[in-house]
Amino acid sequence: MNQTDNSGRVAALFDVALTFEGNFAALSDSAPSHGQQQTNEAFTEKWSRYEDTDEKAAFYGFQRDWYLRLYGFGDTPSLRAHLEGCEVIFDAGCGLGYKAAWLAELAPHALVIGMDFSGAALAAAKTYAHVPNLFFLRGDIAHSGFRDGVVDYVNCDQVIMHTDDHDATFAELSRICRPDGGEVACYFYAKKALPRELLDDHFRAACTNLPHEALWEMSAQLTELGRRLSALDVTFDAPDIPLLGIKGGTYDLQRFIYWNFIKCFWNPELGHDTSMATNFDWYSPSKARRFSEDEVHELVAKHGLGETFFHVEEACFAGRFGRP
Numbered sequence: 536m537n538q539t540d541n542s543g544r545v546a547a548l549f550d551v552a553l554t555f556e557g558n559f560a561a562l563s564d565s566a567p568s569h570g571q572q573q574t575n576e577a578f579t580e581k582w583s584r585y586e587d588t589d590e591k592a593a594f595y596g597f598q599r600d601w602y603l604r605l606y607g608f609g610d611t612p613s614l615r616a617h618l619e620g621c622e623v624i625f626d627a628g629c630g631l632g633y634k635a636a637w638l639a640e641l642a643p644h645a646l647v648i649g650m651d652f653s654g655a656a657l658a659a660a661k662t663y664a665h666v667p668n669l670f671f672l673r674g675d676i677a678h679s680g681f682r683d684g685v686v687d688y689v690n691c692d693q694v695i696m697h698t699d700d701h702d703a704t705f706a707e708l709s710r711i712c713r714p715d716g717g718e719v720a721c722y723f724y725a726k727k728a729l730p731r732e733l734l735d736d737h738f739r740a741a742c743t744n745l746p747h748e749a750l751w752e753m754s755a756q757l758t759e760l761g762r763r764l765s766a767l768d769v770t771f772d773a774p775d776i777p778l779l780g781i782k783g784g785t786y787d788l789q790r791f792i793y794w795n796f797i798k799c800f801w802n803p804e805l806g807h808d809t810s811m812a813t814n815f816d817w818y819s820p821s822k823a824r825r826f827s828e829d830e831v832h833e834l835v836a837k838h839g840l841g842e843t844f845f846h847v848e849e850a851c852f853a854g855r856f857g858r859p
């Protein structure tokens with residue numbers, strides 16, 4: 536089927552009227568809260584700068600490999616096999632759309648719909664205008680407009696903590712997920728040590744009054760801090776400090792400071808621009824909730840979903856959830 540036929544099929548999945556221009560439509564405006572608006576603008580800014588870097592291919596490759604681990608697929612053929620039975624795939628909070636494009640390539644029989652509240656949705660639509668089964672919507676995933684239970688695979692990777700109300704968002708993702716065998720794949724930031732949490736909270740509040748330029752400048756400085764700490768190449772044994780949430784063990788100095796005190800991301804394989812965008816991504820959106828593992832399990836159970844797969848790592852929790 537061609538794009539026009541497919542856009543009609545996509546529109547039929549929605550309760551709200553959608554007017555497509557090619558592969559793009561905007562949901563009618565639900566007015567974002569101040570915090571969500573600031574978060575949208577921060578991501579519009581991040582993605583518009585990142586679009587022009589030449590480090591994207593390495594970053595996308597890294598993200599795809601991580602995705603396979605986060606959601607228990609192991610390798611690309613397993614993910615492809617998993618998507619074989621899916622007719623409708625939703626990438627909730629799709630950013631520049633590269634994961635939606637990957638899913639559309641692995642599942643050419645399915646309709647893949649990416650949605651983002653920031654300007655990245657339109658940029659994604661332009662980048663992937665040639666893919667006949669891939670569509671992009673600008674809108675709030677907490678009010679997605681989908682009919683009940685029409686999505687086979689809901690992907691919400693690295694997004695829910697940036698939404699205005701994570702509980703309402705998760706309820707929405709659960710509502711639109713097919714009741715018999717559908718799945719929601721979702722990622723949550725993990726709470727970190729107390730000094731890091733306090734500094735992060737301070738910045739979440741302060742960043743709303745700082746211009747993007749100042750935040751980019753700080754992101755460059757944090758990247759340089761990470762680079763210099765890494766270059767020291769120091770490993771040491773840290774003691775446990777449970778009251779501060781600091782876990783003892785053998786650490787590289789940069790990683791110890793990163794996990795416990797201040798996000799100073801530096802990864803030479805991903806490159807300078809990606810490291811800087813990662814630091815900007817952390818300190819510029821005012822909305823960025825962190826969760827304990829218990830909070831994630833409670834949220835999933837509260838919305839009537841069971842856990843097909845659950846993954847824990849220092850930075851995050853991720854899992855696939857469906858009706859038991």
Ligand SMILES: C[S@@+](CC[C@H](N)C(=O)[O-])C[C@H]1O[C@@H](n2cnc3c(N)ncnc32)[C@H](O)[C@@H]1O
Pocket residue numbers: 574575578579598627628629630631634650651652653655674675676677691692693694697698699816
């Ligand atoms: C860290 S990025 C992750 C993007 C993409 N999922 C990925 O894995 O590369 C978070 C994205 O969520 C989007 N976002 C935040 N709140 C949203 C909401 N309420 N509705 C739709 N998108 C939202 C942001 O605009 C941003 O593009």
